[in-house]
Amino acid sequence: MTTHSFAGQVAICGIGATEFSKKSGRSELRLAVEAVKAAIDDAGIAPEQVNGMVTYSSDTNPDTDIARSLGIGELTFFSRIHYGGGAACGTIQQAALAVDAGVADYVVCYRAFNERSGNRFGAGVQGRAPLPNAENAHLGAYIPVGLLTPASWVAMAAQRYLHVNGATTEDLGRVAVADRKHAATNPKAWFYEQPITLEEHQASRWIVDPLRLLDCCQETDGAQAIVVTTRERAADLPNMPVVIEAAAQGSGKGQDMMTSYYRDDLLGLPEMSVVARQLWETSGMGPADMDAAILYDHFTPYVLYQLEELGFCEKGEAKDFVRDGRIELGGELPINLHGGQLGEAYLHGMNGIAEAVRQVRRTAVNQVEGLERIVVTAGTGVPTSGLVLSSGS
Secondary structure (H helix, E strand, O other): OOOOOOOOOEEEEEEEEOOOEOOOOOOHHHHHHHHHHHHHHHHOOOHHHOOEEEEEOOOOOOHHHHHHHHOOOOOOEEEEEOOHHHHHHHHHHHHHHHHHHOOOOOEEEEEEEEOOOOOOHHHOOOOOOOOOOHHHHHHOOOHHHOOOOHHHHHHHHHHHHHHHHOOOHHHHHHHHHHHHHHHOOOOOOOOOOOOOOHHHHHHOOEEEOOEEHHHEOOOOEEEEEEEEEEHHHHOOOOOOOEEEEEEEEEOOOOOOOOOOOOOOOOOOOHHHHHHHHHHHHHHOOOHHHOOEEEOOOOEOHHHHHHHHHOOOOOOOOHHHHOOOOOOOOOOOOOEOOOOHHHHOOOOOOHHHHHHHHHHHHOOOOOOOOOOOEEEEEOOOOOOEEEEEEEOOO
């Protein structure tokens, strides 16, 4: 039985973000400072009360630069996690561990970048310098055959998933349609007032078969920050504490970065299975207890995988689960109510955590009525992480 001592004892007390755009017109550091300040203000604390900071790989903003810019002062805890978007929920786990252990009082988790106007992560790895390191040695097996981009890496596995399970690209499209439906009513979303139909999804151009343009997340300029403290401290702050019932990281057997092709099959995400087991055991909850889900949607196929790995349906049945509006607001398991990374913004999952906080606070634009508990996941195809958040009641 998995148990984590911080579970139920720590809480999210503040969230803050910049606008989400395609050309921010300012540096990544300024974006980070703006989002962190907004989160600290939302928490109702002073900058000098923050003494911990966590981010994850690909973020260019040193915690010390942000601290100096905001007058945060001394830091007693700082951490940076590897594996890009897979680390999103892991930042919250790091913060929870720190405040539960008394290493820090208030920890800010942050993500900021100009991914559209600056370094575009989706462009691929073909331009990398041929340095003699492990990552390039790994990519050397894939670059010569044209597997250059995240889309191509996911497509390799997705094609097998569709073939074996009898799913179609229309099933992928239902995820995109749900996300864009939610984005269309979210004024903060890039695709606000721009829903799509399944027919429009099917008509969008191919990127890498079986992925169409509307199966792939967007590129975003922006920043998001989240403040974590003990549940006891959070109770005295202005906003409702959002209790961290569970937080977990996971890496599966035979794990590679987006290219775990040598496992026994390509029909699952073992890293998410590792996370799911910890989330459910630690929280004492299960899929049936969740009122909604924020599922990492960099590419639509991996949303289907996650529904299965988290236990919302059996293996191979996600194609049926996503039909008939089940994952839309008002459905059995509404997902990505902010619009997800397909519809709101691609902040490597950090904006999804913020949406989960709004849902528990009951301040979301697309609010799930009576929501008490929500599960959040981070990037898949890589070592990943997840959360269960609740009102604590």
